[in-house]
Amino acid sequence: MQSNSSADGATSIDPAEAAFFGKLADDWWNPAGSSAMLHRVNPLRLGYIRDAACRQFGRSTRDRTPLAGLLALDIGCGAGLVTEPLARMGATVAGIDAAPENIAVARSHAAAMQLAVDYRATSVEALAGTGAQFDLITCLEVIEHVDDRAAFFAAIATLLAPGGLLVFSTPNRTPLSHATLIVGAEWLLRSIPRGAHDWQKFMTPDEVTDALAEAGLSVTDVQGMTWRPGTGFVLGREVSVDYFGTAVRSA
Amino acid sequence: MQSDVIIIGGGLVGMALALALDAHGLTSTVVDAADLDATLAPGFDGRASAIASAPARMLRAIGLGQVLDDHGCAINQIRVTDGLSPLHLHFDARTEGAAADPLGYMLENRLLRVALMAAAKPAKNVSVFAPARVADIKREATGATVTLADGTALRAPLVIAADGRRSSVREGAGIRVSSWRYPQTAIVTMIGHERPHDSIAFELFYPTGPFAILPLTGVPQAPNRSAIVWSIENEDAPGYTKLGPRALAAEIDKRIGGFLGKIELIAPSSSYPLGFHHAETYSAERLLLIGDAAHGIHPIAGQGLNMGLRDVAALAQVLVESARLGLDLGAPAVLARYSAWRRFDNSMVAGVTDALNRLFALKGRGPALVRRLGLAGVERIAPLKARFMAEARGETGDLPALLHGELV
Numbered sequence: 080m081q082s083n084s085s086a087d088g089a090t091s092i093d094p095a096e097a098a099f100f101g102k103l104a105d106d107w108w109n110p111a112g113s114s115a116m117l118h119r120v121n122p123l124r125l126g127y128i129r130d131a132a133c134r135q136f137g138r139s140t141r142d143r144t145p146l147a148g149l150l151a152l153d154i155g156c157g158a159g160l161v162t163e164p165l166a167r168m169g170a171t172v173a174g175i176d177a178a179p180e181n182i183a184v185a186r187s188h189a190a191a192m193q194l195a196v197d198y199r200a201t202s203v204e205a206l207a208g209t210g211a212q213f214d215l216i217t218c219l220e221v222i223e224h225v226d227d228r229a230a231f232f233a234a235i236a237t238l239l240a241p242g243g244l245l246v247f248s249t250p251n252r253t254p255l256s257h258a259t260l261i262v263g264a265e266w267l268l269r270s271i272p273r274g275a276h277d278w279q280k281f282m283t284p285d286e287v288t289d290a291l292a293e294a295g296l297s298v299t300d301v302q303g304m305t306w307r308p309g310t311g312f313v314l315g316r317e318v319s320v321d322y323f324g325t326a327v328r329s330a
Numbered sequence: 331m332q333s334d335v336i337i338i339g340g341g342l343v344g345m346a347l348a349l350a351l352d353a354h355g356l357t358s359t360v361v362d363a364a365d366l367d368a369t370l371a372p373g374f375d376g377r378a379s380a381i382a383s384a385p386a387r388m389l390r391a392i393g394l395g396q397v398l399d400d401h402g403c404a405i406n407q408i409r410v411t412d413g414l415s416p417l418h419l420h421f422d423a424r425t426e427g428a429a430a431d432p433l434g435y436m437l438e439n440r441l442l443r444v445a446l447m448a449a450a451k452p453a454k455n456v457s458v459f460a461p462a463r464v465a466d467i468k469r470e471a472t473g474a475t476v477t478l479a480d481g482t483a484l485r486a487p488l489v490i491a492a493d494g495r496r497s498s499v500r501e502g503a504g505i506r507v508s509s510w511r512y513p514q515t516a517i518v519t520m521i522g523h524e525r526p527h528d529s530i531a532f533e534l535f536y537p538t539g540p541f542a543i544l545p546l547t548g549v550p551q552a553p554n555r556s557a558i559v560w561s562i563e564n565e566d567a568p569g570y571t572k573l574g575p576r577a578l579a580a581e582i583d584k585r586i587g588g589f590l591g592k593i594e595l596i597a598p599s600s601s602y603p604l605g606f607h608h609a610e611t612y613s614a615e616r617l618l619l620i621g622d623a624a625h626g627i628h629p630i631a632g633q634g635l636n637m638g639l640r641d642v643a644a645l646a647q648v649l650v651e652s653a654r655l656g657l658d659l660g661a662p663a664v665l666a667r668y669s670a671w672r673r674f675d676n677s678m679v680a681g682v683t684d685a686l687n688r689l690f691a692l693k694g695r696g697p698a699l700v701r702r703l704g705l706a707g708v709e710r711i712a713p714l715k716a717r718f719m720a721e722a723r724g725e726t727g728d729l730p731a732l733l734h735g736e737l738v
Contacts, residue, residue, distance in 0.1 A: 110662040118663055125655040143653055164656030191472040
């Protein structure tokens with residue numbers, strides 16, 4: 080497929096969202112910068128992805144390359160905070176992002192880390208149009224930034240290979256998520272860049288489950304992420320702020 | 331040359347880390363300024379260390395059980411007294427539920443070093459550069475490069491400073507240390523004695539400092555053998571260190587009070603100034619400190635090497651788990667997890683050790699009475715005693731898998 084530098088064709092991408100995150104591109108890999116929060120939750124979310132993939136594909140979590148031989152796609156990869164670990168875990172990885180600035184930073188960082196990742200500034204729809212398919216698709220903190228959900232989920236379903244696994248995470252639309260993510264993290268603590276989220280666009284687990292079912296995918300797990308003083312970020316049943324989930328093709 | 335970590339310092343702690351990582355398939359490059367083979371020669375280091383039971387379990391888990399079985403002297407009991415007072419605090423491994431495990435082992439440092447080197451040589455994931463001088467350490471956002479004096483360039487996502495108390499890696503990184511000197515010097519030697527020690531470690535507290543008699547395995551020339559760690563006041567140090575073997579033996583005999591029968595010195599004595607130091611942080615960009623490079627305490631409770639081995643167990647777990655998640659091993663989140671895990675534990679041990687030393691150094695009948703009643707009190711309060719026992723075994727805090735004797 081073409082590797083042009085901007086997202087093209089009919090897409091679910093919101094241009095304003097893409098531009099917003101593109102401006103943060105240079106700061107992605109700075110653990111003390113605007114992405115500090117993502118760096119801190121990274122071990123937790125990689126653990127969720129790794130464990131779910133090991134269950135799905137019958138791999139061992141004690142293996143250093145549990146994803147060896149799998150084709151993986153990281154949707155909304157940013158500068159590659161999750162994409163690079165997927166490559167280290169042995170997967171053959173592609174990362175796509177709506178912001179060409181992010182893709183440029185991701186490419187140069189992966190090169191410096193001597194990791195082979197196929198980064199493209201494109202949309203899920205354009206990639207689905209090429210007929211490409213992946214065993215493992217990750218889509219973390221992206222759903223809430225998307226314009227046309229139905230088209231977005233349909234494209235993901237097309238991209239998921241038979242027997243494949245989708246792992247997603249997104250904030251819930253609850254009073255608590257508004258208080259935590261918008262008022263707390265964006266306005267008061269400034270631990271997330273202000274304007275990063277539009278609370279109205281957040282989806283509840285039920286809404287995501289229904290939307291994925293519409294696209295032919297069944298949700299197989301949902302777990303909430305919360306922050307505990309002293310312990311940090313943990314997974315559990317409390318889904319009112321942010322949650323993770325997995326989905327497979329409906330039988 | 332590329333590896334998962336570069337360890338500067340191939341002493342007991344640095345080499346134990348390399349082997350712990352090797353057991354999990356992580357690669358390390360160890361650099362040491364000394365010729366490590368020369369340090370294996372008998373007589374290089376007359377010192378012995380107490381290895382608490384939890385760190386001993388780790389050594390077994392990473393394949394070093396043989397040296398403990400062959401040369402480690404089990405410590406089955408610890409007897410703590412204020413001088414030669416009959417009131418004492420007595421820890422006995424055999425009265426505990428898990429009776430099989432001793433409280434720890436006494437092992438000559440040299441023999442542990444021999445075992446570590448013997449294991450490191452054939453280890454697939456360990457490369458040793460020694461003697462080799464570090465010419466430059468470059469730590470950058472995307473990785474670290476250590477250049478040796480001969481021009482060899484080593485690359486890794488993380489550098490680990492295991493280069494001891496006066497760590498030049500730590501100094502090079504500009505990490506400051508809080509430190510102070512105790513007005514004490516430790517005299518270290520070995521004695522042969524007439525009666526068996528029965529695997530009991532004795533800790534006798536004198537106002538000038540603690541006097542420890544630590545059981546060692548017998549050798550043909552000395553079937554009953556113990557290590558002596560004797561803290562004396564600095565002003566007395568020149569006098570004692572000038573004594574000949576017989577005169578020193580007589581002084582030691584006075585402190586022991588004759589319960590081991592006749593004694594004789596069976597190794598040259600050496601002396602060490604005692605101090606405390608703690609690095610203000612354990613991490614910098616792509617750098618972590620472990621062992622004496624991070625902390626050093628008074629040897630009163632025999633916890634110095636154990637703290638280093640606990641660093642090893644925690645760091646190995648953090649690195650192995652991070653590697654299995656595909657994380658950059660030098661990423662700040664990885665470094666922060668190790669620091670948070672070890673800093674609290676090390677601060678506690680350091681604080682308690684310092685307090686113990688100060689308490690027992692107080693002169694006069696009042697403090698002596700407090701100490702004696704305190705020891706007798708701990709002796710009678712079961713939960714408090716169990717807590718001290720766990721501390722001696724190295725079983726307090728959030729234990730890494732290796733200290734349970736399990737691989738990560």
